[in-house]
Amino acid sequence: MNIHFIAIGGSAMHNLAIALLQKGYQVTGSDDAIFEPSKSRLEAKGLLPKEFGWFEEKITSNLDAIILGMHAKPDNPELLKAKKLGVKIYSYPEFLYEQSKNKTRVVIGGSHGKTTITSMILHVLDYHNISVDYMVGAQLEGFDTMVHLTSENEFIVLEGDEYLSSPIDRRPKFHLYKPNIALISGIAWDHINVFPTFENYVEQFSIFTNSLTNGGIMVYNEEDGEVKNVVEQAENPIKKYPYKTPKYRIENGVTFIETSLGEMPLEIFGKHNLQNLAGAKWICQHMGVGEDEFFEAIASFKGASKRLEKIAENKTAVVFKDFAHSPSKVVATTNAVKNQYKERTVIACLELHTYSSLNATFLKEYKGTLNKADIAVVFYSPSALEIKRLENISKNQIKDAFECDNLIIYTNPKDFKKFIYSQNYNNSVLLLMSSGNYGGLNLSELSKLI
Structure with a gap:
């Protein structure tokens, strides 16, 4: 073609x-x-x-x-x-569907966790030399591209984004894939420029659930009330498989989970990532990977790019960057880091960068999201508001919305950088959360400093 x-x-x-x-x-x-x-x-x-x-x-x-x-x-x-x-004009998801009409389509959806879950699945399959087609939203270690298409592979694993398909196709991408096997990890209001109400946003996941082929399989996070309602109220003839957080403990900064092979240490951490692991296990089992084989492979999974990615470490300090920007992601990531490093000072820095996060009426959704941090910082650039043609937001609006004692707010990239470089990183964790670039902060330079 x-x-x-x-x-x-x-x-x-x-x-x-x-x-x-x-x-x-x-x-x-x-x-x-x-x-x-x-x-x-x-x-x-x-x-x-x-x-x-x-x-x-x-x-x-x-x-x-x-x-x-x-x-x-x-x-x-x-x-x-x-x-x-x-x-003939295709949107990205339309073309992927055309390429996979004769395959078993596995689609991973959810407001958060979908990139990590898709990455976990691909890691496990690759470990066991099982070839599949795929599309994932982050660059994975050991994979040349984020998209792989063949004529011969039986399965295709697709990260199912709920954002719009193209400038002339206003349908969410994951409505177009018609999965045989699907997963929903969580539902938390996002993309408010497209879905103006929470109810409208949730409806997209109902449509996704109803788009499964007859007799299809839906794996879902039963600890998320919205997900549970959407899936369990669905009336189309599908099989439903709930999952929840596995039992785990943390010792000396390492997370151990209970498995069929006994207690096992993981490279990843955080309750949200353990939920992601439980969902990925169900999907892999439906793709023919046994439970023991799954745990053998997942032990070496280090995470997807920009998802709690460790960018620097010494004996007394560690730095993570994370794609977290929506409220549900921010609270899950901040809590995960503090729970993992209880004895260290956690410095959590969030950049407000997306349309939703810079919207004055949406700010209240961030209430309490940084409360587990020992030092909480919010950075945003007024120029980002201008580019997105949004009304100005003040520091007081942000403080009122987050309801976080001693919240530090920066609007100037130079001041934010000065703060980052002036901290005492002895016995500490620096967590940088953004879908942007932290006002031009040079992460390579920062890594060398640490």
């Missing part, structure tokens, strides 16, 4: 482009800006556009399909030309 990507530079888009090239397709693409690591990875495969921008002449009737990324606008000139010529 001859495929053209509109907005090829995206994290998911460039991985799909590389996967299709490796499958033998003819691949081209356009974008108005491409950043690292996408730029280098596309260049290495000969897929980097010669010049940035949108070019109508790239769109011809010789194309079999267009794959349209979320970064493009509805009036994109290449998109308009494709419509005029009648070239």
Whole structure:
């Protein structure tokens, strides 16, 4: 097939482009800006556009399909030309479904944990040399790309994002996959620019549950009340498998869980990650991996990129970065770190960066999320509010919303960096939480300091 990507530079888009090239397709693409690591990875495969921008002449009737990324606008000139010529236009999830119609589709959904659970599953399968197709939202150790597509593999494992499919397709991505096996890890209001009410957001997970094929399998976190309601009230003919946090203990900064092989130490920690592990185990069992085989493999799982990722450590200090930005993720991550390092000072720094987190009416959802930290810091840039065209929020609004005693707030990147570099890191843990870049903080430089 001859495929053209509109907005090829995206994290998911460039991985799909590389996967299709490796499958033998003819691949081209356009974008108005491409950043690292996408730029280098596309260049290495000969897929980097010669010049940035949108070019109508790239769109011809010789194309079999267009794959349209979320970064493009509805009036994109290449998109308009494709419509005029009648070239088939797919969103990212639509095309993945087309590639997997004849496979057993395993889709991992949830407001939080889906990247980690998908990563756990792929780690276990890879450990046991079980080949599957996949799409995951983070770069995994030992995997070349975040997307892998073949003609021969029986299973495809897909991270099921609830965000929109494309600029011209307002359906959540995970509504399009029609899974045979699915999982929901948790439901906590997010993406308020798309789902204006909590009820509207929850409804998307009901639609996802009802999209399972008849006789399909739904694995779900029964400790999350919203998930339990959505799945257990579903009336379509599916099989339902609940999971919950396994028994565990923490000793000298190491988490041990009870398994069929006896007590076992883990590389990961946190109650939310143990729930993720329990869900991944059920999915792997439904894919033919026995319980003993699962535990043998998961013992060496170190986590997905940017998910409680350890970036520096010495004898008295450790630094983690985490993608946490929504309230449910922030509280789970902060609590996990404090529970793991009870005797250390936990310095938890949260950057408000997303549309939801910078929305004045949504701020109250962060109530108590940083309370377990010994030193709690919130950083946000007023310029981010301008870019997102949101009303200004004051330091007092943030303090009132978080209801956290002694909360420290920074709005200037230089002041935030000065704070980070001035701390005494003896017997401490620094936790950096953001989907952004912490105001341009150089993490490599910080790692060397520690």
